[in-house]
Amino acid sequence: MSGEAIGIQGITKKFGDFVAVDDISLSIAQGEFFSLLGPSGCGKTTTLRMLAGFEAPTSGRILLEGDPVExxxxxxxxxxxxxxxxxxxxxxxxxxxxxxxxxxKKVPKDEIRTRVAEALELVALSSRSGSRPNELSGGQRQRVALARALVNQPRVLLLDEPLGALDLKLRRQMQIELKAIQREVGITFVYVTHDQEEALSMSDRIAVMSDGKVAQCGPPEEVYEHPKEEFVAGFIGISNLLEGKVESGGRVRIGEDCLEVPDLGDGHTEGESVRIAVRPEKVAVDEIGSAAYRIEPDMFTVEGEIESKVYLGVGNQLTLKLGNGGRLVALEQATYRMRADEQWEVGQKVKVGWHPEHCMVLG
Amino acid sequence: MDHSLDPGESLTSKRFWDWFIFPGGIWIALLFAIPLFLVLALSFGHVDDFGRGVYGFSLDNYRDVFDATYIPVLVRSVAYALATVILCLLIGYPVAYFIARYGGRYRYALVAALVIPFFVNYLVRTYAWVALLADQGLVNNLLVDWGLTEAPIQMINTPFAVVGGLVYGYIIFMILPLYASIERMDPSVVEAGKDLYGSPFQTFIHVTLPATQAGILAGCVLVFLPTVGDFVSAQLLGGPDTYMVGNLIQDQFFAASNWPFGSALTVVMMLFLAVWMVFYLRRASKGEAEVL
Known part of the structure; x- marks a missing residue:
């Protein structure tokens, strides 16, 4: 990766009084797989359409390899x-x-023929070159659209929820293929999606958008593990939020209990209200009274009760009512260590724990 | 849908519903098929001494249809119809495109505004054009009053007036199918054309027109078919030089009292139009198969 493919400098797009995109700045590197992730109406598609030229920004600049193109x-x-x-x-x-x-573009006929053949080979559709679009399946149509764009060797490829119309299995397969094709051709991809899993699995970097603004921009791991805002934490994966108050010495009080938070960071004053988020898969649950089975010694623990249970096949999703009144969702992955007859029951008293370093502090 | 596959429908009820074809079937047989057959039969007949049609069998009437006297009338009718189709397409496409793509929430109101004038009978609307185009009509009076011309310009009784009347009379049959096909078109297809380096003009030629060809074809046929046989526009807005086949047929029945010859003309014209109709239906059914 070298150089900037796209520079977005303070662009705003208004439709009448409605601000669709509100003063966004982003820099996308050459060869990067960059995702714009957010719920519908967050401005991600409008941003993409401004990059394509279908919408003109109300203000701000768009640079394509350094040249202004708005x-x-x-x-x-x-x-x-x-x-x-x-x-x-x-x-x-x-x-x-x-x-x-x-x-x-008036490319010579011979060159068109070879480049089209190459593009169709890239998307594994050489055998269908004579077919009409209506004779193709959804996945094949998607590949034609991809080949039709890639054959022009654009500086940047823009993808607007390209897998949205496909079924789950095909979508997973196409995610892997898209990523492989992007690596092969080395073209910068800007990918719009509302599917957090899709964004996490394919992107080099993700910009999470909400209400026309970029809430957070960074690599998938960073956005997932260190969300800066409640919106980001909630939109990417389920997050458990617990209300707490800052105490002295980097500790946060949650109800009766005190929790030491390693990455509390500076700038928090004593007595300040903060929210602590914990990912469901980081929460361990054990039966009360039996030997610690999942909960580890250095975990922060509280007691609670199982409020509901959803069987997922690969595990269980448990909703826990904590003694201090809070609620947590725990995602318990089935593992080789699990006994086949192990069952949680609604109403069962349990011990709940997680490692303090898995706490994310939101302002 | 294949009714025999529907388990909820028993054989008896299917037979019961089949009876419902009879009222409509009888209606069509009595009032459409039989008169049509009479026209066909009479076209092989001749006129007796009192000017009444007599059934018989001779091809004289058909020979007369292609007589040198009438060839110019037939050619003129087709030429006027083609000119009407082209003008309707040129005027109707931008109108339909604008309403379908930019009409927004006023779309249905705009379509209604186009359709409402057609609630008025075609004959009455054509009379309105007489009032507009006559030597002492509205347009000429304005031109003279404003000093743009010294004397009234001859507008009525010209081919332009006749074709103009036809365009005005039938353009809605062009606009409605065009509107439907443009509205059905995925707007992102046009964006894709531009995205793939097509200038607005190239995109229109290579993307928009092909994507709406079903509507174009339907509009052209729907305008062409009634226009060829029209007699109202030529009768009210034209003169002897704009005589169309519709006028010729009308005169055989009401002025010349030569019903057998009028019948032969009618049959020839119906066959001619049937060729176009078959062509259209084939294309349309092919287009439908492509969509499915």
Whole structure:
């Protein structure tokens, strides 16, 4: 990765009084797989459409490899888009669809033929080059849309929820393929999705968006493990929030109990209210009265009661009512250590624990 | 849907519902098929000394249809119809496109505004054009009053007036199918065209037009078919030089009292239009198969 592919400098987009994108700045590196993640209406698609040139920013600048492009119409921008609906040309066959951009750019016929053949090979569709889009399955249509964009060797490929219309199994498979294709061609991908799992599994970096702003931007691990805001913690994975008060010596009081938080950080004053978030998969649950089975010695522990249980196959999702009135969700992964007859029962009293370093402190 | 596969429907009830075809079937047989057959039969007949049609069998009427006297009328009818189709397409496409893509919440109101004038009878609407285009009509009076011309311009009784009347009379049959197909088109297809380096014009030619070809075809056929046989526009807005086949047929029945010849003309015109209809239906059913 070297150099900046896209520079977004303070762009704002208003539709009438509605601010869709509110003063966003981002720098996307060359060859990066960058995701814009957020719920619908957060401004991620509008941002992508401004990169493509379908919307003009109300204010701010967009640099494509250093050149300002906010006033360049889409057909003169060296970026290509994979549309959510695929937007294939139904009157052309697969080959005609893929060749469309090269024909408009007046690329010589021989070169078009070889490049189209290469692109179709890349997406494993060489055998369907003569088919009409309506003869293809959803996954195949998606590949045609991808080949149609990639064949132009754009500086940046924009993808607007490209896997949204596929079923779960196909989506997982395409996630892996998309990532592999991106590595192979080395083109910068800007990927819009509302699916946190998709963003986590494919991206080099993620910008989590909410209400037209970037809430947090960073690598998947950072965004997941160290969310800065409650919104980010909640949107990426389920998070348990506990109300607490800062006490002296980096400790936080949660109800009756005191918890030492290693990465509390500076700038917290005594008596300040904070929220502590814990991921469900970091919470350990043990029966009361039996020997510690999952809970480890250096864990922070509280007592609680199982309020509900959801069987997931690969584990259980337990909702726990804590003694101090709070609620926690624990995701218990089934492991080789688990006894086959092990069962939790609703109403059962349990001991709940987690490592203090797994606490995320939100302002 | 194959009803025999529907387990909820017994054989008896299926037979029961089959009876419902009879009222409509009888209606069509009595009032459509039989008159049509009479026209066909009469077209092989001749006129007796009192000017009444007599059944018989001769091809004289058909020979007369292709007589040198009438060829210009037939050619003119097709030419006027083609000109009407082209003008309707050129005027109707931008209108339909604008309403479908930019009409927003006013879309249905705009479509209604287009349709409402067509609640008025075609004959009455054409009379309105007479009032507009006559030598002492509204347009000429304004032109003279404003000093743009010294004397009224000859507008009525010209081919332009006749084709204009036809365009005005039938353009809704162009706009509605165009509107439907443009509205159905996925707007992101147009964006994809631009994204793939198509200028707005190229995108229109290579993406929008092909994506709406079903509507274009339907509109052209729906305008062409009634226009070829139209007699109202030529009768009210035209003169002897704009005589169309519709006028010719009408005159055979009401002025010349040569029903057998009028019948033969009708049959020839119906066959001619049937060719176009079959062409259209084939294309349309093929297009539908592609969509499914």
């Amino acid at each position: 006033k360049v119409p889409p057909h003169q921008r060296n970026v290509n888009m994979v549309f959510q609906s695929y937007a294939l040309f139904e009157h052309l066959d697969v080959e005609g669809n893929v060749a469309f951009g090269l024909k408009r």
